[in-house]
Amino acid sequence: MANADDMAWFKRNFHGPMARAVRGTPITVDFLTALACQETGEVWPLLRRKLTDVDRVLTLCVGDTIDRRSAFPASRAELLAAPRGQEMFAMARQALVDMARFVKGYEAVARQPAKYCHAFGVFQVDIQHFRKDPDYFLDRTWASFEGTLERAMGVLRFALKKRGFEGCTALSDLELATVGIVYNTGGVRASAGLNQGFRPPGGTFYGQALFDLIRLAHTVPDPGAAGPMLAVPPAGEALVAAPLPVGAGGTPMKVTVSEGMLRLRSAPEISDPPQKNVVAHLPDGHPVRAHSGPLKGFFGIETSFKGALIRGFASARFLVADAPDAPIELTRPAPTPPAAGIVAVHMPAKAGLVTRRRDPATARSVDEKNAPGRTGTTPDELRRELAAIVAWLGVDNPQFLRYRPTRTATFCNIYAHDFCRLAGGYLPRVWWSSPALLRLAAGAQVRPLLGDTIVEMRANDLFRWLRDFGADFGWRQAGTPTELQAEVNQGAVGAIVARRKEEGRSGHIAMVVPEAAARPARRDRGGAVTAPLQSQAGADNFRYGTGRANWWNGEQFAESAFWLHA
Template sequence: MPNAADMQWFKDQFQSAAEPSLTGTPLTIDLITALACQETGEVWPILRKKGLPVADILRLCVGDTIDASGGRGAFPKTKADLLREPQGQAIFTLAHDALVEMAQHIPAYAQVARKPDKFCHGFGMFQRDLQFFKNDPDYFLDRNYAQFASTLGQCIDELKRALKKLGFDTRTSLSDLQLAAVGIAYNTGRFIPSKGLKQGFFDGSRFYGELLFDFIQLAHTVAPQAQTPALPPAADGAALLPLASPVTAQGPMFRVLTQDGMLRLRKAPEVSDPPQANVIAHLPVGHPVRAITGKRVKGFLEVETSLSGGLLRGFASAKFLEPEAHDTAVPVIDAEAAPPSTGIVAVYMPRKSGVTKRTGPANAHSLNEPRQPGRSGTTPAQLCDELAAIIAWLAVDDPAHQRYQPHSGLTFCNIYAHDYCHLAGVYLPRVWWTGKALTLLAQGKPVEPLYGDTIAEVRANDLFRWLRDFGIPFGWRQTGTLTKLQQAANQGGIGIIVARRKEDGKSGHIVMVVPETQEQTARRGADGEVTAPLQSQAGASNFQYGRGRANWWNGEEFAESAFWIHA
């Protein structure tokens, strides 16, 4: 599979040549790089490491094979189909010889190339298919596919058709998910929003759309020499997640000014029944927002803002918004790359000896069983597989795992969330410093963790506050939509939904949002937006995978809720 070094080579060789073709479109060089990786990534990375000239590499970018028995729907289904066409023998000879020459360098193709009836049907770095031979024979017979400008031109033309089909042709920019949708249409001829990225060719593990999105993300981490990449590379065992989104609204600035409590940001310009049902977020007093237009709708203003790194867009009651005297940008806070090593640092329940097991009763210690799984992968597929292994190993629904089983009115969503994060190498506290200890730590003084004195157990309500107050320094940030939350999990990252109860003595709730599998998926609407992410939880009911009660975090029992992600 192509890596960042391969993408670096591709951009060094071709970015300057490709950029003029992208002008006036929402297509990006990172999409083009990702398509090259997806279409012929099993060929050119090997060839470039062998030191072949660029011209030879381009000529040898062929693949996908057909033989006399066929086995596909498009022309040519078989060798006989091809031979019946004018110049059919010439193109068959070219397509077979191209396979043989390429296989001299790519061992995976050596066996198939020895079969005399086998021939390629994908030509060029972006794999224009032989089905177009009837209408454009010269592209193949004259080996135009071996010229970068020519193969790119065919790719751009097909991408433009996909843009138009998806209604994106008038856009000036697209999100990475939208670019991946364009790529899926490039591959299959269509895109079904409700299926998300699970579309296109399936390699037995991941779909074309999923792999293409992975490549788009990875392409953000490399740039031609003397240029700065859009994203820093991810550390081993961590997901590559996008940076916090900026506020792009251009309307007037306001600040939240409520008489008591926080301001509800709503999906629609109306108070829902019950009032919490259409709430997106709660904005604190003094928080800056920027209006979309500044025009009131039923007493509401549509606004955009950033809260703990999460881009939020919704409707706020205009009577609780005060015009800002100075027109400044809404600040966007992103997660810290590394947790603090001095001052207010991570803390765990001290352990004198012994092993904390899933089969034991709930307590304040973190798990330390022998051979417990972890997360160390370097690709989204590896990270997702490791998170799936963590879920299976924790087996929250196994009655033998007493640590998570509800009893006597007690539930343990907080402990399950801690254990999942702990195994994944992410800090979510099981115990945290008391107020006294935090004061001393902030002064730079040493503090010994003493249960009941300087540390105390944290529950779901406490975790809501901890994420708000300390999440950013420990690598957490909010995200504004369920779609972004699910996609972060699908990249092998850590996702959380947490809700704080109105009555502080009663339990809040926290669930993990986990990577989708072939069997277990999130629910998406007809527009492709996630309406119910894939969740894993302990609580009144324990399940490894599920969608939970619809919008449970907006229940009237909760004062506020938030979506959080961590690499």
């Protein structure tokens, strides 16, 4: 398949016509680049290395020789019987032979005289359209970039209408990927997420593969640009979207609460129970921008909090005017953990002691040999590695006492720590005590001593740690479950954490894991994730599940948040 170097070649050669074609639409050059990679990425990246003539490369961008199909032509005989079908077969047959001279994967099928191509052009127009528009195929309009691009944009405009995106000026990567699914199949079931469209044997669905390619295209700068939209992450980290700033406009306001946090809601009303429609919690003094209202005593607001772009409705009683030039801080996760000052800490190892999954839980981290990790450089590799971590930890194995709940304790915090440690993200099992933090901040060296300078971390503690220290160790918040699941599907580490109202009672943390065809997240009819795919220890241990929708908004919890680590 195509890589970043191939995308750079594609942009160098075709950026101009693509930029002109997308003007006035939410389609982007990166999306078209990704679409070309998804449609013919097994062909032109090989051809460009063997041929210097770009036009010749374009004429050889053909494919799809699968015989079993429901669309016209269902057979070679049906094609030959159609008006000008003999001409079409001859051209489609020769196109296959010509392309197979350079692409070895097609050599065997090209030796079969009945075989021919069914799709033509960089953006692959299917032969089913031959009966309505024979000239497009027989005049080889598809073999020019302008010809294939014009046809693709026509289909994409249809797809935008089908998705209800007409009139939009910009779309997210996730929304663009659903437009691509319509391009591939003619329709989309939003509630099914990106696991839709063509899927090669053992491969990734069209929708998810296209999303992966859109993200990769963001790492390739356009000709003349100062740099790419996203930097290439190191091995073992996912290509996660950068935090989005608050948009322009809106009335500057700030939160004013005397107790607890401001509940930001999905609608201008207090739900029953009151926590049910809460989408975020904001602290006293936090700046926001009001874009609507007051309506029913609520302002529609937007803000950024701990790296998450958050939108919702806030009670007018808890907002006051802010300075006109009051900034809204954009928290960016640190690329590497701190090497001095307040640094990561672990329970010191004990000579000769191996901490195993079979042993009862302690403050030490699992250190068994041959544990899996996360070292991949592609979304497919990272997804497989996260699945291997889930399998190895075996949280539902009754023999693994480390995670098995007892009559008085559950171990969601320990499972989350072990998961993150194997995946390369720091989530503490123990953390510095308050006096130790003061000494570290002053530049002193502190020895980790359990019960003195370090303390064990429970779910409520992890909630506070992520809020206060998470960004220093690579974490940022996600604004919605949909954003959280989409980034985890790229191979990122994700977690949902909720803090209990009653101090001393257990909060909860669950890891969010990549979806698979047989293991989807739960979505509503519009495609919004209502319950991400989770893996957890707790009162109920499971490797994969969606649990109870909106559990983090239970009335027993004071606040909750979604967290991401690349």
